[in-house]
Amino acid sequence: MRPTTNPSRPLNGLAALFGIEQTGWEAVSATGITHDSRAVRRGDIYAALPGTRAHGARFAAQAADAGAAAILTDHGGYDRAAATGLPVMVVPDVRARLGEAASWVYGEPGRDITLIGVTGTSGKTTTVFLLDAGLRAAGIETGLVGGVEIRVAGRRVPSALTTPESTDLHALLAMMRERDVGAASMEVSSHALVQGRVGGAVFEVAVFTNLSQDHLDYHPTMHDYFLAKARLFTPEYSRVGVINLDDHHGRELLEIATVPVTTFSASGDPAADWRAEDVRVGADGSVFRIVGPGGIEADAEVGLAGPFNVANALAAIVALVEAGVPLQAAVHGVASLPGVPGRLERVDEGQDFVTLVDYSHKPGAVEAVLNALRPVTEGELAIVLGCGGDRDRGKRPLMGEAAARLADSAYFTSDNPRSEDPLAILAAMVEGGLKVPQPERARVVVEPDRAAAIALAVGRARRGDVLVIAGKGHEQGQNVAGEVHPFDDREVAREALRRRVKGTRGDGAQA
Numbered sequence: 001m002r003p004t005t006n007p008s009r010p011l012n013g014l015a016a017l018f019g020i021e022q023t024g025w026e027a028v029s030a031t032g033i034t035h036d037s038r039a040v041r042r043g044d045i046y047a048a049l050p051g052t053r054a055h056g057a058r059f060a061a062q063a064a065d066a067g068a069a070a071i072l073t074d075h076g077g078y079d080r081a082a083a084t085g086l087p088v089m090v091v092p093d094v095r096a097r098l099g100e101a102a103s104w105v106y107g108e109p110g111r112d113i114t115l116i117g118v119t120g121t122s123g124k125t126t127t128v129f130l131l132d133a134g135l136r137a138a139g140i141e142t143g144l145v146g147g148v149e150i151r152v153a154g155r156r157v158p159s160a161l162t163t164p165e166s167t168d169l170h171a172l173l174a175m176m177r178e179r180d181v182g183a184a185s186m187e188v189s190s191h192a193l194v195q196g197r198v199g200g201a202v203f204e205v206a207v208f209t210n211l212s213q214d215h216l217d218y219h220p221t222m223h224d225y226f227l228a229k230a231r232l233f234t235p236e237y238s239r240v241g242v243i244n245l246d247d248h249h250g251r252e253l254l255e256i257a258t259v260p261v262t263t264f265s266a267s268g269d270p271a272a273d274w275r276a277e278d279v280r281v282g283a284d285g286s287v288f289r290i291v292g293p294g295g296i297e298a299d300a301e302v303g304l305a306g307p308f309n310v311a312n313a314l315a316a317i318v319a320l321v322e323a324g325v326p327l328q329a330a331v332h333g334v335a336s337l338p339g340v341p342g343r344l345e346r347v348d349e350g351q352d353f354v355t356l357v358d359y360s361h362k363p364g365a366v367e368a369v370l371n372a373l374r375p376v377t378e379g380e381l382a383i384v385l386g387c388g389g390d391r392d393r394g395k396r397p398l399m400g401e402a403a404a405r406l407a408d409s410a411y412f413t414s415d416n417p418r419s420e421d422p423l424a425i426l427a428a429m430v431e432g433g434l435k436v437p438q439p440e441r442a443r444v445v446v447e448p449d450r451a452a453a454i455a456l457a458v459g460r461a462r463r464g465d466v467l468v469i470a471g472k473g474h475e476q477g478q479n480v481a482g483e484v485h486p487f488d489d490r491e492v493a494r495e496a497l498r499r500r501v502k503g504t505r506g507d508g509a510q511a
């Protein structure tokens with residue numbers, strides 16, 4: 001994740017940026033910067049950051065061995081950094097300033113690219129894909145940064161986080177600049193905002209989709225989580241905000257945002273600047289009419305299932321217009337997006353019921369997806385669902401409850417247990433599920449083995465049913481006890497469907 005070339009920069013410029021008066025920095029130069037000792041290349045600055053598990057200075061010797069030119073750290077990292085014999089620059093609160101340093105190292109690449117950032121609990125990836133389609137429809141070379149993948153002018157780069165660390169972000173922006181990218185759309189997570197991963201980048205447009213419970217393992221309260229997202233709507237990070245007025249946190253954000261804001265409402269709230277009207281939701285997408293400021297009107301459509309994708313599409317269209325894309329190009333581009341990997345993605349092997357793989361791994365998304373599927377379900381609605389380990393424990397009973405309340409059959413299974421006991425996670429889900437009184441409660445089946453749970457659900461589905469396999473979407477692996485095993489819900493579902501279509505039910509019985 002590096003530009004092909006980057007000029008060598010004497011570090012007195014960086015020292016000046018940080019107000020460091022000590023001389024000697026003009027004699028040290030850097031061509032890159034990284035926060036990870038394992039990624040150091042000759043000539044890099046190694047940024048030794050304080051972390052939750054370790055201080056990066058513990059890996060300073062490794063960075064020096066790999067050819068680091070200098071170390072940037074805080075007071076806590078100084079001794080170990082200095083022990084390497086490399087020049088050490090000390091900056092208090094180094095993590096918060098790292099983005100500025102990275103932007104400086106790569107020659108402020110963000111200045112040459114129109115950035116659109118999307119934050120919110122659900123809909124970031126989808127909205128970023130819709131934005132990308134709209135930008136391309138306007139003839140713009142694009143970049144895309146998100147949790148499913150990163151793209152630089154059509155070239156794919158693997159993605160490890162929803163929002164990369166600032167050193168990687170500015171290297172990516174420099175790669176985009178090399179490939180004449182005009183605009184990039186990007187997911188901005190709350191972790192990224194707290195950790196300063198988007199430091200040194202200014203978004204032309206910042207979008208807020210919605211807020212519901214997630215990540216309370218990281219943020220102490222929902223209010224802290226909200227305030228983390230709200231940081232994006234300040235002049236430090238953005239020029240204009242695009243905010244969802246249908247979400248009560250969106251309305252709260254409107255009160256505290258310190259950049260100019262444009263609002264949208266997919267439910268047609270007349271108080272919003274942009275509204276979706278005459279919404280017709282179909283099984284594979286929706287059509288609607290857009291009404292905007294000054295009498296603007298346009299017919300729009302989105303080829304992604306679920307009413308919530310009307311909100312994502314409207315958010316994207318409004319953000320594109322705010323970024324200077326003509327409305328017609330924005331509408332056309334958004335309509336042309338055929339799908340987003342692992343988001344209500346169909347798996348078809350000729351079976352007589354609908355099978356979908358979705359990334360709903362938080363209560364709000366589980367609820368949204370089951371509510372979206374109910375009206376298009378002729379038979380019964382079934383969900384296969386697990387909850388991730390080492391993540392917000394509070395969301396487990398809520399996800400269990402939502403599944404048991406809104407589906408007809410719920411197969412509780414493992415997601416990524418990580419370091420946790422899968423059965424303990426399942427117990428929390430069941431506890432939530434049992435809160436739903438009979439007879440409204442779905443039939444709940446507990447099967448800790450995810451492949452077996454998928455096979456069971458596929459085997460039991462009947463003509464006209466809808467089965468959604470939720471929580472892992474595009475993921476390619478399952479993390480069990482810290483080890484990642486290859487696992488793709490789409491492939492596992494495909495296998496089970498093939499077995500069933502061939503005549504053997506997924507649970508081993510004859511169909």
Ligand SMILES: CC(=O)N[C@H]1[C@@H](OP(=O)(O)OP(=O)(O)OC[C@H]2O[C@@H](n3ccc(=O)[nH]c3=O)[C@H](O)[C@@H]2O)O[C@H](CO)[C@@H](O)[C@@H]1O[C@H](C)C(=O)N[C@@H](C)C(=O)N[C@H](CCC(=O)O)C(=O)O
Pocket residue numbers: 035036037038048049050051052053054055056057059147160161162163164165189190191192
């Ligand atoms: C909780 C969290 O966000 N942790 C992130 C944070 O780690 P940390 O500060 O705790 O770092 P640490 O592990 O203590 O290590 C300290 C420092 O030593 C460095 N190090 C460590 C080991 C080594 O051998 N060499 C080395 O240089 C690390 O790069 C780090 O700079 O900074 C690291 C460097 O950027 C991230 O990789 C790491 O993400 C971890 C892997 C993670 O799982 N993050 C998830 C929770 C996350 O960020 N999720 C969000 C939101 C998801 C969404 O809702 O869409 C995301 O943006 O992806």
Ligand SMILES: Nc1ncnc2c1ncn2[C@@H]1O[C@H](COP(=O)(O)OP(=O)(O)OP(=O)(O)O)[C@@H](O)[C@H]1O
Pocket residue numbers: 120121122123124125126127147162187209210308309311312342343344358359360361364365366368369473
């Ligand atoms: N606007 C929305 N409102 C509620 N739920 C949504 C919305 N958009 C998508 N979803 C649901 O949330 C899931 C994740 O969607 P998406 O990947 O677009 O969101 P995200 O914010 O990027 O999530 P993550 O934080 O996990 O990366 C989808 O599979 C769908 O079930």
Ligand SMILES: N[C@H](CCC[C@H](N)C(=O)O)C(=O)O
Pocket residue numbers: 147162361387388389391415416471472475
């Ligand atoms: N970006 C999210 C992804 C969660 C995906 C889900 N499959 C899980 O493992 O909980 C997180 O790191 O919390």
Ligand SMILES: [Mg+2]
Pocket residue numbers: 124125146147148162187
């Ligand atoms: Mg995402």
